[in-house]
Amino acid sequence: IVSFPSVESFQSRDLCQLDGLQCATPCTISPSGTWANVTGDDLDWTVDEGGTPTDLTGPAVDATQGNLTGRYAYTESSCPDIGHSDKVAILYSRCFNFSNIIAPELSYAYHMFGEETGNIQVEVSTNSCVSWSPIDILDGPQQDSSDAQWKTRLVNMVQFSGAPNVRIRLVGTTGRDQFSDMAIDDITVQEAPANDLALTEILTPVSKCGLGE
Numbered sequence: 001i002v003s004f005p006s007v008e009s010f011q012s013r014d015l016c017q018l019d020g021l022q023c024a025t026p027c028t029i030s031p032s033g034t035w036a037n038v039t040g041d042d043l044d045w046t047v048d049e050g051g052t053p054t055d056l057t058g059p060a061v062d063a064t065q066g067n068l069t070g071r072y073a074y075t076e077s078s079c080p081d082i083g084h085s086d087k088v089a090i091l092y093s094r095c096f097n098f099s100n101i102i103a104p105e106l107s108y109a110y111h112m113f114g115e116e117t118g119n120i121q122v123e124v125s126t127n128s129c130v131s132w133s134p135i136d137i138l139d140g141p142q143q144d145s146s147d148a149q150w151k152t153r154l155v156n157m158v159q160f161s162g163a164p165n166v167r168i169r170l171v172g173t174t175g176r177d178q179f180s181d182m183a184i185d186d187i188t189v190q191e192a193p194a195n196d197l198a199l200t201e202i203l204t205p206v207s208k209c210g211l212g213e
Contacts, residue, residue: 001032007037009064010056010071018053021086023079030176034094035187038169042087045073045172045184046205049082051146054078057181058113058146059174060077072111074183077174085176086118090127092169096189102159105192106168109150109185113143119154120182122155125167132169135159150185156192 016027027044029036037044050068051060054077062070075089098104110120119139119179123132143151161165168189174180 001094002100004101005188006034006096008033008187009185010047010062010073011064013047015049015071015072016044018046018076021125023076025157027164027191029073029091030087035091038090038092041090043075043079043089045089045091045170046070046076048183050075052181052183054114054178054181055115056146056179058143058148059111059150059183060146060148062130062185063109063111063150072109072183074181075118075172075174077116077180078178078186079174085174089172089174090169091172091184093167093189096166096168097164098157098160098166099162101191102158102161103192104160104166105153105158105188106155108170108187109152110138111143111148111150111183111185112138112141113146113148114141114175114179114181116180117141117182118173118175118179118180120184121171121173123169123171124157124160125164125169126165128165129167152186158192 013029018025023043027046047070061067062072064070122136123134125132172182
């Protein structure tokens, strides 16, 4: 992928209905898109709308549209088939080409409400997925209700500037019980916006700041 920004909002992705909260039910997000679920982990990131099914978890709405028909991806932790704690869901990207990107940046919206919320870790590979390096982690509850606003995580990836073969994965690990659903939305990879400072005026202090002539 060489066109930036690259944005995944899940709005055009099919909903994935879990079969009686059987967390091993696969969710094919988009085989031809930028992001996809891996195989071989414990559960998939599930495309959902209208709020997570477990009480006392969130979100109630998505981040993009802020309504009940907006879609997002989440990890379901009420799992009678595989249990609750320390279950891993991995969403990974196609290859990004940062050859002409000076300050690459990953951002994503997140909603992590639940007293036993686990964590979301960002990992990067530059050798065709032979090895992965963790570069960021969000751990524990980040919101205090399902109606709380989504937050945005910014991950500086300047160390990968110029790299032609970069893959990113979001690794969600569930907490100790069913109150640990986590949701993500609006995954964006782009050149970080410039934050320039401009000189507007130079004033000579009348008192010369007490430093003499």
